[in-house]
Amino acid sequence: MTPDADAPLGLRERKKRETRVALSRATIRLCVERGWENVTVEDIAAVANVSVRTFRNYFSGKAEAIAASHVERMLRIADELRARPATEPLWDAITGVVLAEFGGPAEPAGAESPQARRWRDGVRLMLAEPALQGEIVKANAAAQGAFAEAVAERIGSDPAHDVYPKLVAAVVGAASSVAVEHSLTAEPPTAVGPVLAEMLERLAVGLRAPS
Amino acid sequence: MTPDADAPLGLRERKKRETRVALSRATIRLCVERGWENVTVEDIAAVANVSVRTFRNYFSGKAEAIAASHVERMLRIADELRARPATEPLWDAITGVVLAEFGGPAEPAGAESPQARRWRDGVRLMLAEPALQGEIVKANAAAQGAFAEAVAERIGSDPAHDVYPKLVAAVVGAASSVAVEHSLTAEPPTAVGPVLAEMLERLAVGLRAPS
DNA sequence: CAGAAATTTTTCCGCCACGGCAAGTTTTGC
DNA sequence: GCAAAACTTGCCGTGGCGGAAAAATTTCTG
Numbered sequence: 001m002t003p004d005a006d007a008p009l010g011l012r013e014r015k016k017r018e019t020r021v022a023l024s025r026a027t028i029r030l031c032v033e034r035g036w037e038n039v040t041v042e043d044i045a046a047v048a049n050v051s052v053r054t055f056r057n058y059f060s061g062k063a064e065a066i067a068a069s070h071v072e073r074m075l076r077i078a079d080e081l082r083a084r085p086a087t088e089p090l091w092d093a094i095t096g097v098v099l100a101e102f103g104g105p106a107e108p109a110g111a112e113s114p115q116a117r118r119w120r121d122g123v124r125l126m127l128a129e130p131a132l133q134g135e136i137v138k139a140n141a142a143a144q145g146a147f148a149e150a151v152a153e154r155i156g157s158d159p160a161h162d163v164y165p166k167l168v169a170a171v172v173g174a175a176s177s178v179a180v181e182h183s184l185t186a187e188p189p190t191a192v193g194p195v196l197a198e199m200l201e202r203l204a205v206g207l208r209a210p211s
Numbered sequence: 212m213t214p215d216a217d218a219p220l221g222l223r224e225r226k227k228r229e230t231r232v233a234l235s236r237a238t239i240r241l242c243v244e245r246g247w248e249n250v251t252v253e254d255i256a257a258v259a260n261v262s263v264r265t266f267r268n269y270f271s272g273k274a275e276a277i278a279a280s281h282v283e284r285m286l287r288i289a290d291e292l293r294a295r296p297a298t299e300p301l302w303d304a305i306t307g308v309v310l311a312e313f314g315g316p317a318e319p320a321g322a323e324s325p326q327a328r329r330w331r332d333g334v335r336l337m338l339a340e341p342a343l344q345g346e347i348v349k350a351n352a353a354a355q356g357a358f359a360e361a362v363a364e365r366i367g368s369d370p371a372h373d374v375y376p377k378l379v380a381a382v383v384g385a386a387s388s389v390a391v392e393h394s395l396t397a398e399p400p401t402a403v404g405p406v407l408a409e410m411l412e413r414l415a416v417g418l419r420a421p422s
Numbered sequence: 423c424a425g426a427a428a429t430t431t432t433t434c435c436g437c438c439a440c441g442g443c444a445a446g447t448t449t450t451g452c
Numbered sequence: 453g454c455a456a457a458a459c460t461t462g463c464c465g466t467g468g469c470g471g472a473a474a475a476a477t478t479t480c481t482g
Contacts, residue, residue, distance in 0.1 A: 053461055131342060133345035221479075252469090
């Protein structure tokens with residue numbers, strides 16, 4: 001394995017991560033723009049400037065390539081939760097890191113541009129694909145495991161005997177999903193941030209850390 | 212279309228339903244016994260005595276073929292809910308129909324036979340397959356729609372303006388999923404019926420129909 | 423009941439997904 | 453530098469998937 005957890009990433013590792021995210025992003029972009037059915041692995045490989053075979057070395061298929069970006073974000077959230085000052089209250093830390101990832105660059109509040117609408121519709125359609133949903137379920141399970149560990153570490157409890165961390169992870173995951181889905185279907189379009197913020201605030205009230 | 216909703220099913224329709232369930236059951240059996248990866252559509256078609264192409268005329272793939280049995284059961288539950296006497300309290304009716312479908316032929320309570328264990332393990336493995344999970348998500352959405360309509364019809368409310376029916380459908384669906392998953396992982400093995408029964412009882416208390 | 427009409431099943435065919443294997447390249451570590 | 457390790461690539465066989473038209477079956481009609 002890699003004994004060092006982070007900093008001195010060799011050139012090789014950096015390049016790998018680079019192509020990995022490039023492939024994932026390319027897959028998402030093409031599928032949102034053209035629709036799931038109208039994208040072949042060959043198209044994706046072409047956009048990312050690698051061979052078809054290389055795409056397959058990274059991902060087992062379009063679905064996994066798309067879900068990968070989702071996993072990365074969830075894992076990043078768990079990591080950032082660990083990086084928060086230990087003195088900060090649990091739910092303040094959670095709200096902070098989650099909103100930092102999902103808040104995004106606040107859209108100009110005015111009327112939605114035609115291209116923004118096309119993108120939203122494309123994403124919604126893409127997310128409806130069963131092949132992708134399955135992969136997302138899998139991704140969420142993995143991500144929630146990591147998040148639960150981060151929570152357990154923070155409040156100093158054993159994840160094996162205390163369900164609280166898992167509960168928090170599951171609930172935060174569910175809230176994120178609902179918020180995203182809401183922002184994709186709401187009319188007029190709504191930003192994810194504020195909705196998610198209110199949800200987390202309510203959840204925090206009901207789920208204060210056990211004494 | 213078919214103006215008559217049911218009874219006088221022609222020979223043709225009967226045969227179609229027959230091969231449909233035959234294909235679905237064959238797919239489930241083979242995948243549970245051999246594992247998802249080790250089953251080709253050709254194998255399934257062979258078992259069901261039809262051509263590979265015919266399998267494809269019925270289902271888009273293994274996943275859909277398996278999920279089909281699940282959908283049928285859920286839709287059957289919704290139908291049976293409609294058939295219950297209108298005087299029966301809502302949650303009594305729900306509990307009745309759900310347990311009738313999920314109760315199954317009560318297993319002999321003694322030690323689990325080796326083959327029963329293999330089956331349980333096979334099912335658990337199969338259900339972990341992302342391709343299948345996606346299809347199940349889709350199936351649940353459809354089934355819950357039907358169930359919600361049945362509930363709305365029963366308590367005489369408009370499903371478009373009242374969330375109660377949808378809530379009940381979602382909750383019953385979730386309880387069913389959890390109960391099944393629990394019965395597949397619990398040690399020692401547990402029957403679905405009793406677990407589900409208790410869950411529904413609790414839910415009924417919290418979700419009495421709105422005045 | 424024969425023959426037409428409608429529908430399903432099957433055969434044939436091509437495209438794409440998927441993954442093992444054996445070069446060909448690039449990065450790493452000494 | 454140079455050899456080993458790791459990554460990329462092309463090749464190719466198996467299987468999933470679906471369009472199109474022939475063959476078989478059921479249903480309809482005179």
